[in-house]
Amino acid sequence: MPTEADKFSWFQIPEDIKKLLILAAENWENTLESEKYMNQALAKTGENTDVLVAAYRYFFYKNNYTMALQTATKVIDRIREVECFPLEWEQLKPILASRKDDFRIRLYLNAYTASGLVLAKIGEIEKAKEISARVKEIDGKNEFGASILYDILTRPEED
Template sequence: MQVQPEKFSWFQVPEDIKKLLILAAQTWENTSESENYMQQALAQAGEHTDVFIAAYRFFYYKNNYPLALQTTIQLLDKIRVAEKLPHDWEQLKPILVSRREEPKIRLYLNTYAASGLVLAKLGEIQQAKEISTKVKEIDDKNDFGAGILLDILTRPAEEDD
């Protein structure tokens, strides 16, 4: 199998991680093998948030929602530490509102909204609603999709006539 990481020069991660991500994509049809490559890439990711984004997408589209959720939580933790964000929502909310246009904060909000989607997929509807409500409070342009998810989760069931 030929790996050409130079084809993805825009992806700012070390070459060894890039090779693992490419191998995960190339072995997509063999779930255990491709997940193994993705897990190796995650183990080496360090502060490279792009690896966590790729892993989240990988696990989500593989319908491995527990690992997709785990990846979002890891990414949220990395951003929280790097940006010195508090855990408490009441303290965090004004920071997110005032900094919502900054790339790392947008990534945080996008990842938080994604965790709500994955929780909904896992049947954790109440948690998904709570997260979607929080993101929607900050997201006045609906950039992160939380409003759409919240609408879907709270829409009354249609009656059959």
């Protein structure tokens, strides 16, 4: 008999973590309860980027921007570590530009843009502009949403 977690077979994480994520979703209306399940999933998973992305989305839509930023940053840091990325943007930019179709690089750019969006939400406008401008340089097709974010953040007040 299929379990509730089998619905998400594409999500390659341990069943116990899958169940915690499902419980967080099922208890969405009760923030304290659902957040308890989400935090348990995060504690058990470590640095699994799939769970971190799910957690980012959860916290973003729950308007918990501090946790959303923390999880987006963990995704960025995890990929930076695995890929041995340089810390300086000018050295990193050509790597990202040349590999922007790779899954892990796309995830990095999405998480980086997401961190910019959250920074904008919490009032860190200059940091958000910097991040969105950086991704916009790489993203000729506006696949990561940075151009839209940058345009909103730099639009004259009268608009």
